[in-house]
Amino acid sequence: MYELIIANKNYSSWSLRPWVLMRTLGIPFAETLVPFPSGDSFATYKPLSPNGRVPCLVDRDLRVWDSLAIVEYLAERHPGVWPADAVARAFARSAAAEMHSSFGTLRDICTMNCGLRIRLHERPAALERDIARIAEIWTEGLARFGGPFLAGAAFTAVDAFYAPVAFRAQTYGLSFGSEADAYAARLLALPAMYEWYEAALAEPFREEGHEAEARAVGEWTRDFRAEA
Structure with a gap:
């Protein structure tokens, strides 16, 4: 195993x-x-x-x-990681690679912190560009391949790569447009995502660097986490 x-x-x-x-x-x-x-x-x-x-x-x-x-x-060892269809697979790999290498402003400003709800102090143009590009990718994938996931009917690696964005959308109140927001909600509703989220809320430990990043960018409106 x-x-x-x-x-x-x-x-x-x-x-x-x-x-x-x-x-x-x-x-x-x-x-x-x-x-x-x-x-x-x-x-x-x-x-x-x-x-x-x-x-x-x-x-x-x-x-x-x-x-x-x-x-x-x-x-290389398990079916279903990438889409079987070559066109969908090419899109999925490209979109996943872009998520892996890009969106630095989104990562810097909207650090992942599942248990918090944060009202951002500001949304600079570079952040808006990242949000707009993610919205473009999500909307294109859903339209081209029919949904409910980015490359078709099945959850694949490209959805896994954008799963943290769904948590960021929840924490910071980000919107990507109606169809894309519905996709983010579907990701959050997945049993595995719910399992991760519940475990994240239950964690008693904190790391001050991550906490400081979250404090610096906005006002904490809710903290659903267990006490440290």
Whole structure:
């Protein structure tokens, strides 16, 4: 059985991607959660993952790091990770790669913090561009391939890559347009997403760097998390 090493469910958008994919597709794995330490996390994760970051997938004596590499490794061994149709698969891979490499302003301003609801102090033009581009991708995928997921009827890796955006939309009150917002709501309603969310709310530990990022960008209107 695989082992998937992840960090705090409340914060770790990168960990969510392979976790929700494997859970939704029914790929068995054992979860190892190692909370973010205060300060530099490299020393904590380096013994577990070659690049000193999470997620990391362990398959016997092999370690696969980086969420995109993990997805491709799984795709070589399990059906359904990417769409079967070549056109849908090309779109899905392109959209997932764009999520992996882009949207830096969204990541910086709207850090993932599942348990909070935050009213942003401001929405700079660069953030609006990121939101508009994600809306464009979501709307195109739903229209071209018929939904309810981005590349067709089935949940695939491209949906897993955008799953953290659904949590960000919930936390920061972001809107991507009616069809795209309905898609985000479908992601949040998935059993695996609900499982992740409930576990995130129950986590008792906090990492001050992530907390400070959330305090800096806006007013906390609700905190649904268990007490630290």
